[in-house]
Amino acid sequence: MLKIIWNKDDFERVKSKLDQEYHLYMTQDPNEVPVGKVGLILSEKNLHKLRPILEIIALEKTQVLLQTVSGWLQIHVQEIIYLEAFGDEIFMHTTTMSSQVIKQPLYQLEEILKPYHFARIGKSFIVNVSKIRYIRTAINAKLDLELINGTHLEVSRSFVKDFKNALGIQKRED
Incomplete structure (x- = not known):
């Protein structure tokens, strides 16, 4: 399992795009991620999806x-x-x-x-x-x-x- 954690405001800008294209599990559970952050959890079989996700996130911040x-x-x-x-x-x-x-x-x-x-x-x-x-x-x-x-x-x-x-x-x- 792989976790990605990032700022909640940044996440809100790309959330719909990620939901539509990648059908990912996202969490705000305080047991999983710090307060005010959002986590993305990927199984190892879906690691190939990681690169395009990171590119989407990076593009929003560039x-x-x-x-x-x-x-x-x-x-x-x-x-x-x-x-x-x-x-x-x-x-x-x-x-x-x-x-x-x-x-x-x-x-x-x-x-x-x-x-x-x-x-x-x-x-x-x-x-x-x-x-x-x-x-x-x-x-x-x-x-x-x-x-x-x-x-x-x-x-x-x-x-x-x-x-x-x-x-x-x-x-x-x-």
Whole structure:
């Protein structure tokens, strides 16, 4: 048996995802874990489930440091919905604050955010894949994305294949 113990507030943010995907036994029993903590108990036959669980937990806590016009901003990657280049300015749209102007170029931001499930969808856009509500086909072999905040973005034709690969929905070519 393996126990994982972590902060109750952090746990609440990932609880539904863990319940739906992994059907795990979780406890707040004071005999099992300290007060204010939550425990996850896995049998040895389910140890293969541990890595994705830890990745989900780590993703919720991951922060990046980005340069803005007024200094440096530390932000949880899960708060970022998408980034948009408009002229020489990069706008970061988030779930928790108004848009921020970021001083780093889009290609650098793409490299920084790629490990955290972000994908380039056009010359001027990077999107957080976990913030997509719907994906619809559009005219001219493009895709229309509806994000959790109601924003619609278009995946340009030259980025559709890479975008589908990033999501794991690209059809195999014979």
